Each structure stands twice: as C-alpha cells, then as structure tokens.
Amino acid sequence: TTNTIAQQFAADTLQRHLLTRPLAEITAPFHAGQRLWDVVTVTVPELDLDTDARVVAIANTYRRGPDRARYDTTLTLAAIT
Numbered sequence: 001t002t003n004t005i006a007q008q009f010a011a012d013t014l015q016r017h018l019l020t021r022p023l024a025e026i027t028a029p030f031h032a033g034q035r036l037w038d039v040v041t042v043t044v045p046e047l048d049l050d051t052d053a054r055v056v057a058i059a060n061t062y063r064r065g066p067d068r069a070r071y072d073t074t075l076t077l078a079a080i081t
Helices: 001-021
Strands: 022-029 039-044 049-064 067-079
Touching: 001 049, 022 049, 039 067
Parallel strands: none
Antiparallel strands: 022 067, 039 049, 049 067
C-alpha cells in the first residue's frame, strides 16, 4: 500500500541521514589509502576515548611553508550504526 511505501521511504531516509551525519573531524598527515566509508579507530588516551567511526568525507590539502611542503588529510567521521 501507499502508506507502507511511504513509511519505508521515511525509515530509509532517516537511516541515510544517521549514517552520514558528521560527528567529528580530524586532520592527520596525508594517507593515500584512506577511502570513503572506511571504519577508523579513534584513540585519545587523555580523554579515555577509544571508538570506531566511519569516514563520510575526505579533504586533502597541500600547504607550502618556509621549512617544507606539507600534505594533510581531513576526515569527517560519523557514527557506525
């Protein structure tokens, strides 16, 4: 029925939103093997944090400085559901 189709569409839309909603962004030295949808482990001993997150966006940047050039990768992370 139409009602069932609409409910399923709404549930799927909510699930897509939850999968891609950014929770955190981290910047690290460039890593050529990093891909969208990879699962990464984030560990911060000072905060007693050790969790897994999914990569939902990747940005690579190049900066030239007085000492040397630097490539960085910024990962936008989302919760794993």
